[in-house]
Amino acid sequence: MPLVTLTVRNGKSPAFKSAVLQAVHQALVASGVPETDRFQRVLELGAEDFRFDPVYPDLKSARTDDFVLIEILLSVGRSVKVKKKILADILEGVRREPGLDPEHVMVCFKETAWENWSFGGGRQLHV
Template identity: 80%
Template sequence: MPLVTLTIRNGKTASFKSSVLDAVHRALVASGVPETDRFHRVLELEGDDFRYDPAYPDLSSPRTDDFVLIEILLSVGRSVKVKKKILADIIEGIAHAPGLDPEQVMVVFKETAWENWSFAGGRQIHV
């Protein structure tokens, strides 16, 4: 039940956005998320509205306008091992297509309790 938010600078192509989101989705599916459980959104911001340090904490090359922030909201219960695998799969996928330097990718996992999800009609299917 992940909700994926991709935040990028304005001006990226539809192909770029799709490639990033496809890589994230493949990684989530590989971890056990159903193929049809795809809820993604893209936030495109102007430079003044998307600010970040070019080097924090220890990048080997500075962040550029290609920097992407991927937030994955998911239900609690996944182990650190599973999250590390998802992260590795995302980075591998994004490096392949759209060919993004892994130093330009920040991923944040956010967890919420199962009872905080209602997909439609006010039904909570996991409580």
């Protein structure tokens, strides 16, 4: 039940954003998330509202305006091994399409308890 938030600088094409979101979704599905469990949002911010260090902590190449921040909110319980696989799959996916340098992709996993989800109608599916 992941909720994906993609933050990019203003001006990215719909194809660019779709390709990144598709790579994330494919990685999640490969980890066992149902194909139809797609909840994604895109935040587009100007340079004054989306600030980032070009090289922190030890990048091989400086971040550019193509830098993307991917936040994945998911239920607790996935192992570090599973998260590493999701991360590797995301980076391979965005490298292929839209051609992002993996050094310019930041991924943040956030976890929440199962009882914190209601997909509609006030129903909590896993409580």
